[in-house]
Amino acid sequence: MRTTLSIRRAALVFTAVGALALTGCGDGGGSKKSGGGTDKGTDSAPTVTLPKLDGENISVAAVWTGPEQANFTKVLGEFEKRTGAKVTFVPAQDPIVNFLGTKIAGGQPPDVAMIPQVGAIQQAVAKKWAKPVGEEAKAQLTKNYAKVWQDLGAVDGTQYGVYFKAANKSLIWYNAAAFDNAGAAEPKTWKDFITTAETISASGVTPVSVAGADGWTLTDWFENVYLSQAGPESYDQLAKHEIPWTDQSVKDALTTLAELFGKPELIAGGADGALQTEFPTSVTQTFTGGDQPKGAMVFEGDFVSINIAQTEAKIGTDAKVFPFPAVGADSPVVTGGDAAVALKDSKGAQALLTWLASADAAKIWAEAGGFISPNKSLDTAAYPNDVQRTMAEALVAAGDDVRFDMSDQAPQSFGGTPGKGEWKILQDFLKNPKDVAGAQRKLESEAAKAYKS
Numbered sequence: 389m390r391t392t393l394s395i396r397r398a399a400l401v402f403t404a405v406g407a408l409a410l411t412g413c414g415d416g417g418g419s420k421k422s423g424g425g426t427d428k429g430t431d432s433a434p435t436v437t438l439p440k441l442d443g444e445n446i447s448v449a450a451v452w453t454g455p456e457q458a459n460f461t462k463v464l465g466e467f468e469k470r471t472g473a474k475v476t477f478v479p480a481q482d483p484i485v486n487f488l489g490t491k492i493a494g495g496q497p498p499d500v501a502m503i504p505q506v507g508a509i510q511q512a513v514a515k516k517w518a519k520p521v522g523e524e525a526k527a528q529l530t531k532n533y534a535k536v537w538q539d540l541g542a543v544d545g546t547q548y549g550v551y552f553k554a555a556n557k558s559l560i561w562y563n564a565a566a567f568d569n570a571g572a573a574e575p576k577t578w579k580d581f582i583t584t585a586e587t588i589s590a591s592g593v594t595p596v597s598v599a600g601a602d603g604w605t606l607t608d609w610f611e612n613v614y615l616s617q618a619g620p621e622s623y624d625q626l627a628k629h630e631i632p633w634t635d636q637s638v639k640d641a642l643t644t645l646a647e648l649f650g651k652p653e654l655i656a657g658g659a660d661g662a663l664q665t666e667f668p669t670s671v672t673q674t675f676t677g678g679d680q681p682k683g684a685m686v687f688e689g690d691f692v693s694i695n696i697a698q699t700e701a702k703i704g705t706d707a708k709v710f711p712f713p714a715v716g717a718d719s720p721v722v723t724g725g726d727a728a729v730a731l732k733d734s735k736g737a738q739a740l741l742t743w744l745a746s747a748d749a750a751k752i753w754a755e756a757g758g759f760i761s762p763n764k765s766l767d768t769a770a771y772p773n774d775v776q777r778t779m780a781e782a783l784v785a786a787g788d789d790v791r792f793d794m795s796d797q798a799p800q801s802f803g804g805t806p807g808k809g810e811w812k813i814l815q816d817f818l819k820n821p822k823d824v825a826g827a828q829r830k831l832e833s834e835a836a837k838a839y840k841s
Contacts, residue, residue: 434470435765436528436746439739442472446736449478449488450502450726455694459756460502466752467743473736483805485511488731492517499737502726503549505796505804506540512729513543519730521547522738528745532765536788541727549727552744553753554762555689556779557608557722557793558712561671561696562686564705565679566593572684574710578613581713582647585654588684596648597683598655599670600662600818603811605688607795607803608722610814612687612712614641615720615791627794629839633831639824644715646821656683659819671695675707687712689724690779694758703775721786724793725762754780802838809834 452460457477464475478498480487485508491497497517503509512518521529526547529538533551541549560581567573570591575581585595599605615623618637625631626638652658656673657665665673671692673682676699686692693703701707711719728744730737743749750761754770760780771777783790795803795810802809810831817827 435748436742438467438471438743439735440472441736441739444473444736445476446473446500446740447476447478447498448500448502448740449480449484449491449498451480451482451484451504452502453479455697455758459753459759462756463749463752467740467749471739473739475740483800484508485800488512488517492731497731499730499732499734500740501729501731502552503729504724504726505800506792507797507799507803509541509549509727509729510543511800513548517731518548519733519737521550521730521741525550525738525741525745528742532745532747532763534762534764534787536790537762540725540792549729550741550745551725551727551762552749554723554725554760554783555691556760556783557689557724558612558720559689559692559709560685560687560712561674561692561707561709563674563679563681563684564708566681566684569593569679575713578644578713578715585648585685589654593680593684594656594682595654595684596656597665597670597674597686598662598818599665599667599688600659600815601664601666603806603815604795605667605670606814606818607810608793609645609687610641611722611794612720613644613715614638615722616712616715616718617641617644619716620791623791623794627797629835633835634828638828638831642817642824642827646824649818649821662818663815668695672699675699675701690760690776691758693776697757703773709775721791722793723783723790724796798835799838799841801841802835809838
């Protein structure tokens with residue numbers, strides 16, 4: 389279990405993110421620019437040995453699009469150069485388990501899938517789709533990853549997943565000009581966060597942009613409040629459904645969340661507007677319009693930087709960031725991630741897992757921006773600015789104390805399906821935050837069905 393001391397230590401590291409953001413740290417988007425880190429390129433001595441795979445075709449399925457897909461393709465391109473294999477990116481849809489099921493039923497499974505939920509990895513193993521990780525990839529995992537990241541990719545003691553991409557999902561990004569105009573300061577506690585929001589509202593700018601159309605962002609709101617308020621032990625219990633969603637700790641967290649959701653004047657477009665706002669828009673509308681944006685703050689992970697890069701805002705000057713405010717004694721540290729899982733027993737699939745577990749592979753996307761790696765062997769000088777570097781260092785420093793996204797640990801039918809389960813119930817709660825007890829009953833009913841099946 390994570391101790392209060394370890395949470396506090398990680399929170400202190402994350403606090404440095406806000407301080408570094410004040411210094412002007414360069415670009416955080418999809419292309420490397422000057423500012424933070426040393427670009428060593430990909431021609432330095434390799435840290436991983438890969439087999440020759442001339443003529444072999446390998447397919448990789450992932451839900452990534454836009455800049456994320458483009459940057460992952462760079463990682464695959466270097467693998468092609470080193471092995472001689474040809475790698476094809478297969479665009480997948482959420483929920484990825486359903487997509488993979490269709491491909492497998494049609495006799496066309498990809499060699500490797502990038503799976504974003506722990507629960508989905510467990511489902512892939514239960515359906516006998518997933519193949520165990522080979523010895524070479526396991527050696528890279530042992531060398532480069534904290535035990536928690538290895539355990540997240542394992543089922544019943546057998547390693548199936550290689551966590552390539554991680555996310556720090558405990559950040560609030562904000563429009564610096566809107567804050568300056570309102571005379572607002574970065575809040576450290578939830579109480580201060582609500583006060584700051586009201587101060588910004590009084591200045592004529594709606595304070596918080598919420599991506600309510602994407603239910604996964606609402607689960608992240610809940611998880612950060614819950615982890616900070618209820619503590620890591622209860623978090624672990626709820627993640628495993630060892631305590632019910634009707635528990636007092638869930639009531640407390642939803643009641644806290646209602647302090648924001650229950651004040652439509654604090655949310656861009658009110659509840660109805662938020663429920664029509666998709667994640668990319670929630671970010672871009674925060675960093676367009678100068679000091680009169682549609683929202684002054686937006687909550688989500690380090691990957692927000694990708695969407696900020698699609699605006700004219702510069703990270704560290706126009707766009708700044710602070711840790712998710714502490715509801716209890718400490719700020720929470722919640723993470724997520726995407727794991728590579730082999731669906732074919734082939735030399736090429738195993739070689740790709742080995743590559744993705746290496747520091748060389750992580751370095752390529754780190755240099756491109758919009759990426760954090762749990763790989764502790766990656767030289768953090770590869771990150772393009774101090775903001776991303778600090779977030780990555782904090783993630784690695786947390787080691788086994790990291791807490792993984794709760795909804796991603798749940799069965800996908802409850803924690804990872806658009807329009808259903810936790811996603812839908814929290815969207816309904818955003819619309820009617822007074823009905824805490826009703827939301828709890830629905831969450832428990834859906835969770836009970838999902839975990840039982």
